[in-house]
Amino acid sequence: MTKVFGYELKRMLTSGLFIAMLAVNAVFAWYVLTTEVIEGIAYTAPFSVWSSCAFIGKTLPLAVITVLLLQAGYYGKQQKRVEIITSAAPMTYAQTMMIRTSVLGICFLVICLVDSLLGAVFFAAFFGYYGFGAFILPALLEIIPCFVFTVGIGHLAGRLHCSLIYALLPAVFIAGFIGASGAFDLFGGGFFSAYPLTLPIGADGEPGFVLNSAWLIARFIYLAAGAIILIANSAFHPKIKRA
């Protein structure tokens, strides 16, 4: 299974679509850093945890769109033709789903790491700030539930029909770039731009960083829902059709 995973990962990471979208993600991340984060989010310092979380939240929708585009490849015509052969191998559908989800997870992680690296370069170069350790936990709380939920929905949509994955793209765009700012903001860009404004100002002139409990509950709900969809999707495989 490790070798199959290795090949699947190699195929995905070296695909033109991934490389192109990685470049687009990097350009977009730099754009967000130099146009929004540089001014500080919600009147906090550009290198505050609030600004960092908002930066991650604003770049996540494009990362999710990239993963959905990659995921659509698993349900496209070309893949279906290859599956005519691969489905005759003894690997189970659950194993196949696990490999695919892991591959997409690594692609997502690579995009997030590139964005974060650009953020680190930006904070260091523009502000001489190196205290990135405080950014890690909130960033993971944003990234992981968002990935699990969207990839779960993506698998479900793809299984019903490949084109449904493409139908998710505008939904992600609306939710990410136009949509919510409350606790259920899937990506966090809106939430982390608005929530600090409701908090009292501390001695250092900006609100102290606290993770809102409603936001944490929403993360848990997204994570649990995504995990349930992924497990259910793997457990009931559609390969054998009864006439």
Added chain:
Amino acid sequence: MKIDINNITMIYPSGKKALQDITVSLESPGFIGILGPNGAGKTTLMKLMIAGLIPTKGEIILDGKPLLSQETRLKAQLGYLPQSFGLYDELTVWQFLDYMAALKGVKDRKAVDEAINRTSLTEQRKTRIRSLSGGQRQRVGIAQALLGDPQLIILDEPTVGLDPEERVKFRNIFSEMAQNKIVLLSTHIVEDVQAVCSRVLVIYGGLILYDGTPSALISDAAGHVGTYISQAGDPVPTGCRIVTKVNVREGIRCRVVAEKLPDFSESTEPTLEDAYLYCIHKEGRQ
């Protein structure tokens, strides 16, 4: 290995009846050829045998147990070449076969090289699949089916796209493999079946019309194959089916199969192709 197909009926959700109450038993060693026109039910039968479909009625028994309860065991012993398939174009031939070997759980590190050598892909081993010709892609398909010494080999039109020399070579490879395995070969090329198969199934309209040796099928057609000379525009005699037409000095030499040959025709020795066509023709099915 023994596979019993018991009273299988397959009706697709569209309502198309692909197979009707099929019963057949396959045991290793055996090289079984399946002949039938397009839409006869050959591919459906093969999909049922690889647990790719669940039959509407009946069941398939693998070594005494229901096939569907031992899908993983079946697939661990299966080499399958479908009629139409895709490959990962971005991988090289060696990488794709290595990937397939991993999928099949083949541990032997030499298996990929053996499959490459056997299918004459040595020169293309580092070539990306997208650069291969149609025949070379078909050979990659055959190579993946041969990986890991499978006990059941199911080949759906395996020699499509191969040149005549390659076709002969591959049918000999399949024949060697059938010494201790079950090899099931579905093809339109009757000559391939005649050359290597020890048993023939003729399927038409979802029914098995014939199950036996090629020689017995040929014997059945004796006295029902004839030739005669006709002229352009002459109607086909009633009850006859034209097998071939060849332009000769006297006109057109027609080779026909019929339950009762016309008086003016000359009876001739049947080939397997004649016998196959007669088998389908004799019950007024075509």
